[in-house]
C-alpha cells in the first residue's frame with residue numbers, strides 16, 4: 001500500500017484524537033525513516049518508550065522467540081516470565097511485589113486502587129497530587145492529573161483527588177488531613193515541563209507521609225527504566241516510596257505497565273481485588289526481561305549519565321548564547337530547554353533538518369534520546385537544535 005492510500009484510510013477510519021502528519025515506517029537505534037525514506041535522528045524515543053533505541057536486538061530476539069512459543073495465557077495460570085520480570089523490577093527498585101497491566105494509565109489506576117484499598121481500611125481516601133502533573137487519560141488518572149485542560153468536557157471528575165504546587169513542601173504539609181490516604185508524585189515531571197523534584201521536597205514528602213502514616217506513591221512511567229541515569233529517578237534522591245508505577249520503556253515499545261508495592265503492603269490487594277486480561281503475558285514479560293538484560297549488560301545507566309552530561313553541557317552553551325532561552329533542566333537523558341516563548345516553530349524547523357524532538361508544555365523543548373545514544377549523535381542533534389533556534 002502506498003503512502004497516499006495509507007493516509008486516506010487514516011483520515012477515514014482512525015479517530016482524530018491526535019494532531020499528526022508524519023508517516024514513519026522503519027527504525028534502527030537512534031534513527032527512524034519516513035515513508036519517503038527520509039532519515040531522522042529520533043530524540044523522542046516514542047516519548048521515553050524506546051529507551052534502548054528502535055528494534056534493539058535483545059528485545060527483537062526475545063519477542064520473536066516467545067511469539068513462537070507462547071504469546072498469551074490468562075492470569076488464571078502461571079507463566080514462565082511473569083515471576084522473572086517481577087523479580088527484576090523488585091531487585092532493581094526497593095523490593096516488593098508487582099502487578100502487571102498494559103500502559104502507564106493502567107499502572108497508575110492500579111496504584112490508585114491500592115491507595116484507596118489501603119485507605120478504606122484506615123478511614124482515608126483522598127490522594128494529594130501535584131499541579132502540572134500527568135498521570136494518564138483514564139478517568140481516575142485524569143482526576144489525578146494536575147492539568148485541568150485534560151479534564152474539560154469529561155466531567156464529572158472522579159472524586160478523591162486534591163492538588164498542591166509541585167516542590168512546595170509547606171503547601172503539602174497544610175493539605176494533608178485526616179482523610180488523606182496518599183501523596184502521588186512524579187520524581188521528574190515530564191509532560192509538566194521536565195521539572196525534577198527538589199531533594200528537599202521529595203525527602204520532606206517522605207517525612208510528612210511517615211509522620212501522618214500515609215502512603216507516598218511515585219509515578220515513574222516516564223522517568224523510570226534508566227531514563228535519568230538511575231534505573232528509577234527516585235533512587236537519585238535516596239527516598240523510598242510505598243508504591244511505584246512504571247510502563248513506557250519497560251517493554252521498549254512492546255506494551256506493558258506495572259506497579260510495585262513493598263512487601264510490607266503485599267496484603268492490601270488480595271485475590272479478586274484487581275485484574276487485567278492482558279497483564280503480564282509471557283510475550284510482554286519476555287520483551288521486558290530483555291530490556292533489563294540490555295540495560296545491565298551494556299552498562300546503559302553509565303552511558304545515560306555520561307551522555308546526559310555531554311548533552312546538558314551543550315544545551316547550557318546554547319542557552320547562554322541565546323537571549324530567548326533561559327534554563328536547561330532535567331536529569332540524565334530527560335532534558336528540557338526552557339524558552340521565553342512558544343517552541344513549536346523550533347520543533348518544526350528541527351524536523352525539516354532531520355531531527356525529531358518534543359515539546360513539554362508550550363515553552364519547553366524536550367529531548368529524550370535513547371540511553372545508548374552516541375556522542376556523535378548528540379553533537380549532530382545539538383547542531384540542528386542550534387540552527388533551529390533561529391525560529392524563535
Ligand SMILES: Cc1ncc(COP(=O)(O)O)c(C=O)c1O
Nearest residue numbers: 103104105134135136190221222
Ligand atoms: C508520568 C506519566 N504517567 C502516566 C502516563 C500515561 O501513560 P500511558 O500513555 O501509557 O497511559 C504518562 C504518559 O505520558 C506519563 O508521562
